[in-house]
Amino acid sequence: MADTKREIERKYESDHSGLPDLTGVAGVETVVDKGVAHLDATYYDTVDERLTASSITLRRRTGGSDAGWHLKFPVSEGVRDEIRAPLSDTLPDELAALIRSRVRDVELLPVVRLRSDRDVRDLLDAQGRLLAEVSVDAVHAERLSGGVGDAQWTEIEVELADGGDPAFLDKVEKRLRKAGVRPSASSSKLARALAETAPEKKRSPASLDAPVTAGDHVLAYVRAQRDAIVELDPAVRQDVEDSVHSMRVATRRMRGTFKSFGKVLDRAVTDPIGDELKWLAGELGVDRDREVLTERLRAALDEVPATLVSGPIAERLDIWASAEHGGARGKLIGVLDSRRYLALLDTLDALIADPPLLKAAGKEPRKVIAKAVQKDFRKVSGLVGQALELDPGTDRDVAIHEARKKTKRTRYAAEAAEPVLGKPAKTMVKSMKALQNLLGEHQDSVMARQTLRELSAVAHAAGESAFTYGLLYGREEQRAGAVEAELPGFWDGIKDGADAL
DSSP states (O other): OOEEEEEEEEEEEOSSOSOOOOTTSTTOOEEEEEEEEEEEEEEEEOTTOHHHHTTOEEEEEESSSOOEEEEEEEEETTEEEEEEEOOOSSOOHHHHHHTHHHHTTSOOEEEEEEEEEEEEEEEEOTTSOEEEEEEEEEEEEEEOSSSOOEEEEEEEEEEEOTTOOTHHHHHHHHHHHHTTOEEOSSSSHHHHHHHHTSOTTOOOOOOOOOOOSHHHHHHHHHHHHHHHHHHHHHHHHTTOTTHHHHHHHHHHHHHHHHHHTTTTBOHHHHHHHHHHHHHHHHHHHHHHHHHHHHHHHHHHHHTSOGGGOOSSHHHHHHHHHHTTHHHHHHHHHHHHTSHHHHHHHHHHHHHHHSOOBOGGGGSOHHHHHHHHHHHHHHHHHHHHHHHHHSOTTHHHHHHHHHHHHHHHHHHHHHHHHHHHHOHHHHHHHHHHHHHHHHHHHHHHHHHHHHHHHHHHHHHHHTTOOOHHHHHHHHHHHHHHHHHHHHHHHHHHHHHHHSTTO
């Protein structure tokens, strides 16, 4: 079984060997010599260094107290999540799954071998608690593939103790700087090894040029959503909070962008990709929609006085909420491992590498992008107006739901337009988000009432009272009615503020 550890550390280099005296660091009572550990690590990547490009490291290491497979994902500067699995001859399946969205079918190769003599010191406070581990690493790097030669250097590494205050690292750094030690120019040992053993003619990856044309700006937004899907894949597999929702939103953003900017990207090419994104969003939403609805119904039930709760309502809701939860989770992992999903990622890469640009893509972006956002806004306006003309009931519910979907699309188009249109687009994003939330409250009420009818029918068939279900249903009707009453004035305010676009 793999386990995850949050790693907060800083790396330094010095023109002098050895470690400066750290007994003067504020809070440090004792510096304990832990001896020298001999570490031997082989790092793996694809031939085109896909993991390295994403600042991900995968290694198999022997020696020290944590021998095994280590997979590290960046969190922020100096912070990484390290996922560890026991030592084995081959990469454990659970780690392989976490890098599948990046590696896909490409073979992993040993690229660098690092052998280090690690001289370790523990920094302890007055109570003998560990504050940080400081090590002086004498490193020998040997290139195994994709490069030439070897390299040697010495670095100082300071790793914060589990649960420690990151501000303590500032205190250590202050002492190190006074001794002439400076922050390392490389983010990791692997990065330095790759740089120092790279072929002479190999060029560093060119940075993306700043967007100029309308096509540049639209592709920048599409690329950001592609990156989000790939980067969220490991978090979804690990069931990280909100990761499923975030990936689902990225698929919707990209799909909406294809539709909104059909004058920029050829829809004959993007529509089939949009269909696959819709499929993925649907698979991601199987468990999420039920989870959101469950939270709503439980909160509503909590507001009902105990004297008005008739029958095992909470138990019925728990049974409904847990139905197929485990199966849905397993199915989602199966989706992320499927050929269809991996083929979609390959297709997105190909689209970005060779985009199906139309004539408008080469034009000055302001007019092209503003026109697309305005067109989406007019569609929202028409749908909201249509909904307001209908009497309360199923037809109005459907019309409001359609308006909500177009509102999302307009919001995403305005997000893509922000770098070009500035404040007017930002205002549009804010307005569409507010409208989306209002219409979403209405749709949630529609879905809650549908579920309450189903639960009521089950309870009635079991000879239980359906009174409380009816009470909750009535309250949901009131909530939907409040949205419908608020919508005309709310919409008038949005229309007044949309003229600047």
